[in-house]
Amino acid sequence: MFKSFVVVITCLFSLFSVAQDYSSLWQGHFSYNNIKDVVRGNDKLYAASENAVFSLDLVTQELTELSTVNGLSGESISTIYYSDLYELLLIGYENGLIEIAFDNNDNILTVVDIIDKVTIPPTDKRINHFNVFDNLVYIATNYGISVYDLERLEFGDTYFIGSGGTQVKVSQTAIFGGFIYAACLGGNGLKKAQITNSNLIDYQNWGQVVSGDFLAVESVGDKLYAIRTNRRLYNVANDVLTERFLYADAPLDMRSVGSNLLVTTKNDAFVYDESFNLITQASVNPSFSTLFNVATIDSETIYVGTKDFGILKAAFTNPNSFEEIHPEGPLLNTPFSIKAIANNLWVTFGEYDIYYNPYPNGGPHRRGFSHLKEEKWINVPYSEVLGARSLNAISVNLFNNDQVFISSFFSGLLEVNEEEPTILYDQTNSGLESLVLPSNPNYVDIRVGPTVFDGNGLLWITTSRVDNALKSFNPSSNQWRSYSFSSIISDPLNEELGFGDIAIGSDNTKWIGSYNHGVIGVKDSGSNFLLKHLSGEEVNMPTEYVTALAMDKRNQLWIGTFRGLRVLYNTSNFFTDDNVRAEEIVILEDGIAKELLFQQIVTDIEVDGANNKWIGTAGSGLFYFSSDGQKTIFHFTKDNAPLPSNTINDVSLDESNGIVYVATSKGLVSFRSGSSGTQENLQGAYAYPNPVRPGFNIVEEKVKIKDISENVNIKITDIEGNLVAEAQSRTNQRYSGYNLEIDGGTAYWNGKNLANNIVASGVYLVMLSDLDTYETKVLKIMVVR
Template sequence: MIKRLAVFTLFLLPLLLSAQDFSALWQGHFSYNTIKDVVKGNNKIYAASDNAIFSLDLQTNELSTLTTVNGLSGETISTIYYSDVYKLLLIGYENGLIEIAFDDDDDILSVVDIIEKPTIPPTSKKINHFKDYNNVVYVSTNYGVSVFNMERLEFGDTYFIGGSGGQTRVNQTAILGDYIYAACVDGNGLKKAQITSPNLIDYQNWQTVTNGDFLAVETVENSLYALRTNSRMYRVVNDVLTEVFQFPNMPVDVKAVSDRLLVTTQNSVYMYDSGFNALAQADVNSTFNTAFTSAVFHLDSMYIGTKDFGVLKTSVSNPTEYEEIHPEGPLLNIPFSIQSGENELWVTFGEYDLFYNPYGLNSRGISYFKDDSWINTPYEDVLDAKCLSTISINPSNNNQVFIGSFFSGLLEVNDGIPTTLYNETNSGLESLVLPSNPNYVDIRVGATVFDKNGVLWTLTSQVENALKSFNPSNNQWQSYSFKKFRTELGYPKIVIGNDNTKWIAGYWNGVIGFNENNGTPLLKNINSEESNMPAHNVRAIAIDKRNQLWVGTERGLRVIYNTSNFFTEENIRAEEIIIEEGGIAKELLFEQNITDIEVDGSNNKWIGTTDSGLFYFSADGQKTIFHFTKTNSPLPSNTINDVSLDPSNGIVYIATNKGLVSFQSGGSSPLNDLESAYAYPNPVRPTFNIVDEKVKIKDISENVNIKITDIEGNLVAEAQSRNNLRYSGYNLEIDGGTAYWNGKNLANNVVASGVYLVMLSDLDTFETKVLKLMVVR
């Protein structure tokens, strides 16, 4: 079981940035397969992945995680260091951010001084290494060395030790005797300075021990070692370098652990004593064919960070067998497309650029989340399908999933196992044609969706018969001509309306409508200013419960309110949503690049953007219920790739370009009747915080009236679908298939102990149901 570290960020500007503890409603689904750095401290092994950290307790073997849900920034980690003196973990980032996670009070401090330094180019702010000495930490960066005071939690001097005092990349520092040594590149060599000098800010007080480029410098007991970029390791004695070994591969990490020197290359980890006598060597093997990134050891165990398997544990005395250690998670932290079913989620990692160019044809697998467990299928097992993107779950058979490949066709997955890759040889799918290369095969399957009859609809770009249907029950394919859209670069989304019209998003052609029309197909699109479209590039579309089409373009939001007239009205228009903000009329999401639109059980809209995070709007768009960004929520990025809603539990899954998170919105989709309706918890015990956690009335129908009375018939609370919506401040609120009661009566007082009647009435079918609810205070 994974136990999460409970951490939050203090608000201490300008040194610190703030965040909140969202652990109650949010969950992180980060990958821990690719490890950047591994360190030891506090009787734990800490391992940093792309933008999250996990730790292994060496006594209990318990795994803990530290993510954006707990307060991390979500930026890309470059290095970590644990201070045994101050009982804290230092986290360095590629953008210059430093975060500090404390053991004793579970706080995270975000230090932004380097990020905000205007004299340092953004490309030169990467944190490369931490070295503590007395009460300070020397921070090696791509511009030089900065000094951070651990007691005052503030920066001191910065040392620019390049030529003539310029900026230079410092990979690592080490201290031996009275001197601090810096391993520099850009021809600035190995430098040293007297550490007690009060004027180290003056570059002239830094001596050049030798010229060249150095990757690392480290001390082991009373010995100093330096590593050049030519993979040669040197012992440094009285400023004289003596070569002791040349590694067959370029080392990627050099660190001293206790009285040992560990040197990590992509293929091996070497352990030496202070005299550089070889003590152990662990090598990559066929079982875990990966690249090593970093290593530490504890007693007789070595812990090695890898690019594919998290941390591998092996024996120092016999390093031949490995144990894989990391929390569960998806394959990668770059989810591109997601699709949820009931209590499950599928994730793909394929991608294409803004112009739907899939090259260079990434080879990545798929991930599947169910029952709080992840099942990962690597590329080797997906039948060579590249650039996997859109996902459709068969509503008639939840164990059957179809995944579009934006190069290889359509992948069928049964019971979690890829079984068939449909292409030009075994299906109705077609390859685009290159006149210069008639043998070229490139089947760019974009959007896919199932209709209510269990037929899968797919769209393939740059072919004449772009729209195809496939019936999995009889393996029958049918094609529909999109000749007028022959040059369309990509179709990112398709949805189906109540009248079976297929609504399609296109890059060049905006919104496309298609209806079979009993054998006389209707095909029409709008993409110009004459139709009030802000851009021809439509990235997202959604049909809501009123059969209104919401359209997300690269330059704003539109709605087609009367979809039934789309094919018959000559001058069809898409309308903007006008809201009032501060007494001024404004267009909702003006000029925003919209990536996804999802409709929940209450007809509210979740809308993702490329750089402004995630919005949650009321059904008509007039009220912003939530606006999540990386500064006010656990989103690791403001770039939203995809959003998917689990209708059974109200979980909103959010795929960003830096990882996957989920938010417990609480709502669920309504049912057709009231037969399964129930209230929980029941009874409501004194330990239950009824005001904040609320009583839930689940599995209600779409249009319902709810009355709560005491046993004598006195009205306590009342709500009606579409009126008493959630997040509106009512004591009784309805969100799709779930109602929420905060335990208060019409006088806004918490009710007394007793039996209460929950009377449900469907306003469409006149079905009724009465639930009994016991409240104990």
């Protein structure tokens, strides 16, 4: 009864929003390896990773995920708290956002009061700790303490408790002996105030117990403990601090669970009784080489949140014999590059920055890679990738899908066979070359970027900052060839920092997106080597920095740049026409002509079976355009889809099942688009569901006609030959409002006839005709209403 009341009352407050559940079409592929917080409640264990949560049912051992697909924001989580009384989970974020997840309820309530506080700097809104007393939550933040009423679901006062009422960082609060204690950083010490005081908003009602920097304060039984940044834990009695222990590492978390006190450092988790007698201690060991972040207990079991292995579970009696607990997922929530092929997805975590610098944030990075195979994740850590760093682009051998090549923007090219890294190609065992620094000729740095397989099984490889920027490698014969770009790039070390993408046309021309030279076309016919680039305002390129390329089914080259989108409509005369130029796409928006994706940073372009375009951007989310770009079918952002970020790093399509994988800067998700690749003939075409039973919503879910060819005419008639519906490739395309629509290798029929009425029960004939080969096939569909 109470939960229903809570949901109703939230409608009264404008500062709440109810997040949507996207689980029918979207799926999250988040990593749950790095645990930020863990709490116990309602016979469950709740664990927060960077931007998603999972729960473990302590009775059934069932794991349940809670992510952007269920309505979470995808922002960086800092702390969580579970209320047994109100049966809800509070989730606090680095940016000040709070979300509330109710048990047995699909709604996620989003509380934006702190985010919207203009008087608080954005960098000071972090939620550090939730402390519940009666029906009030005392929220420790980087600006002070805010109070939230769990019964009314509304904010109360905010306490700025620094000298003169200034904002100070409060790391944790505790209620003890009729007082609320606040552990403060920035030299603001340990403060306290009477919990019953109705005017705690007045900083003068807060007294200082002691000065200094405090990481935590917690009560257990009749004791109060506090931890300073000097790694010392103190017992606090009558405002006097008595040192009890000096830790080898800085404590990261202190909390009470029942009558126990828990302290976690990066290498140890300590469990004490209320008198500070050590009951058990779990420590990092070689079986799980990681760092601890946080811990909690249930009965005589300890659960440790780690950086690399999710939750590690151990018994008090054997605290260093761990069981690993977390949902399946990739290694990290920072996918850099992805590649999908026939129920498989490969993921790397990079990275290099927009200037092709492999050293951002402490790089070149040691991160390994992940492989989703038949809905199971196989993670390969850095320790197994033969020392390859800054892994980026991925290419799967078209003739041997168990052979994969992964580029390293520092170490060369990694070959993987049946999940196992086998060879790292570098300057010693291949045609790859290191860049050469005049000041340090012994320095080795092999910057391999985008790669692609051609129809003959050759792997084409781009290498930055060297003369021979393009390589080809034949995995069957182990033969390498090199192609010099010196005719257009005179100083590769300084002029060309990196390449954004590579695509191959139907005439075997290689198209390469560069940092400083626009689009580079390469054609090698054996006796004749052609090299030309397209850049500059005179050929209508908005910038020389080309970030993405895709050759569509009409041999048109779609060009993504750092400042918008262009199309090279006639690629066949690129090397012979001196006046070749790229064209923008002009659309009408509210009757006004505008350039499509004007000034947007395009990060990736993918072409699906219907020749429609999926285009990722840096900051504006994911677009799905019709084949000519004139119609926006979808525009997905954080506001209308479970994208954890509007910065799209990469997109990849699995045409075997119509799944679109989307790598964002904060995690990986997928969208079941329903589109599929076309087949060479109609031999395998089929319709489903068949028969169409009364419980099937034919209008919304539609009958699918799968595995059709690229250029096909479809007629549906009743058993007497009366035409019911008709469609043709490139005309009746999906999302156009027809009763029968074609999307690549799949056609969709909504069960309606030419009069726009749902058909009666009966047998219907589907007549397929390939317009290129004149092949035909007839299918039968039974409709039961």
